[in-house]
Amino acid sequence: MNMPINRFKAALASGAPQYGIWAGFASGYAAEITAGFGYDWMLIDGEHAPNTVPSILAQLQAVAPYSSAPVVRAVSHDPVLIKQLLDIGVQTLMIPMVESAEQARALVQATRYPPHGIRGVGGGLTRATRWDAVPDYINTAHQQLCLIVQVESRAGIENAAAIAAVDGVDAVFIGPADLSTGLGHVGNPSHPEVQEKIRSAIDATRAAGKLSGILAPAEQDARRYQDWGCQFIAVGIDISLMRQAALANLARYRQSAEPHTSSKTY
Template sequence: MLLPTNRFQSLLTGEPRYGCWAGFGTGYATEILATTGFDWLLIDGEHAPNTVPSILAQLQAVAPYASAPVVRAVNHDPALIKQLLDIGAQTLMIPMVESAEQAANLVAATRYPPHGFRGVGGGLTRATRWDGVENYLATAHEELCLIVQVESQGGVDNAEAIAGTPGIDAVFVGPVDLSTGVGHVGNPNHPEVQAMIRHTFEATKAAGKAAGILAPAEADARRYAEWGFDFIAVGIDISLLRQAALETLSRYRPETPKASSTLGY
């Protein structure tokens, strides 16, 4: 059996690719998203009520569809990264990366010795198709994609070094965490924050890496696409459900509050 191809890597071909956050924590809901045509889906293990088993269920649910799954870990824990890789995640997003040292440690956590320290699960793991993939230990890294999030002042200051770290494939900007952390709470469109996003984007592209961002507001998504961001999350499933529910109810109860718009979460 051949090593499964990383569908997300094949998307990064020079035109913006649009994705959606999957936050319900169930394979059923994420499979619905996978039928709608988004290029990629973010299975969120940071802020959504996900565990390793629920992430596995979502990877299995979206496998037959064209949408490429990205799994976001809750932190930098190498043991959790190992588990996510073992259940078959091939693209990982790691939050709050602030230095090249952190980035290099994350790369090492995804590689087998001598290039890293990922533990060997062998026939126990879905990633190897239970020992069905030939030469998995030597080739696994070829289909892995590691995305690190820059969402703090420290991350922006070190954007060049982070993006230039060997083994980092992409940098994803978290606008709301970034804006909140520098004193512009919930206002990623503040000129200072926009300058920081632009700096991170340019540093990432100068390093030859892909750049991504979360932008549920249409005007923001279109602006970032014009800048040249490679992959943009333009929807969050939970927000989409709530907005649609309120809009539906308002047709029959005019006093229903309108869904508040969001620039992030």
Template structure:
């Protein structure tokens, strides 16, 4: 059996922006619905969504038959967790809060087998090898793995050039929410200081020859970041879409009934 292709990594090599959906429901059922919507990639969030390794596995299995490229975000830099996520078939891994070159190098090592890294060998227990059916997996695995590191702090911005230059780091993803808090403007990623830091980071990463991405569910923000050079942009968040659509639906009925939609209100029609 051949090593499965990494559609996200292949997409980074094309001269086109990849549009993504942030998936936070921790559900294989929801993930499969989202996988068929036409997004280039979807982020299975293991940092802020209530996902466990088995739940992430279920979502990877649910979307496997669709053209969307799954990206998994882990909760921290723990190499043992990274090993588990790779073993269940994660090919593109996003890691939060990377602030130094040393951290980036450690993450690369966690994703590669010896002698080039420290990833443990699971053999026939590992879905990524299709239970030993993928020929020469230990030698070839790195070719279809993709590491995205998140820059979302003042230290990360300061060290962006060194982080992006690390061999084995394929892309840098900017986190506007955490970055705005780190720079003293919580909840205000549009603040000029935050925007300046974002623009500088995009320029620095692109100068290093690496891809850069960002979360931008507001259309104006997304278009601005694409203009600055972003290669992949998460333009939707599933939890937010459900919340907004549900409120809008209720508001239409309230308006028709001459009322107004309020949180916690009871309705009798």
């Protein structure tokens, strides 16, 4: 059996923009529905959604037949958790709150086997090796791995160039919500200071020869970030899209049920 191809990594290499959706329901059933929408990639969120390693595995299995490429965000930098995620078959891994090149190098090591890293060998126990059916997995696994590091703080933005330059980091993803909060502009990622920091991180990442991504559910933001050089953009969040559609649907009936009042005056 051949090593499974990382469709997300291959698509990024093509140079075409990749539009993604956040998958936050922590359910294989919901993830499969989301995978069928046709987005280029989907983020299975292990940081802010109530996910565990088994629930992430269930979602990977559910979306495997679909063209939407799964990206998994871990909850932390824990190398033990990273090992588990890689062993269940995660090939594109996003790590939140990276603030230094030193942290980035440690994350690369967590995804590599010795002598290039510290990843433990699971062999026939792991889905990643297709239970030992993939030949020479240990020496070739890194070829299909894609490591995305998130910069979402003042320190992360200031160190974006050094972080992006780390060998083994494939892309830098910017988090506007945490960044704006950390800069003192709570709930306002459109603030000029936040926008300046975002653009500086994109520029630094591109200068290092790496790719940049961002979460931008508002269309005007997504198009601006793409113009600035972001190649992969999450343009929707499943929970938010459902909530917005449900509220709009209910509002139509609430409004139509309101009693009509006459404007006639006496």
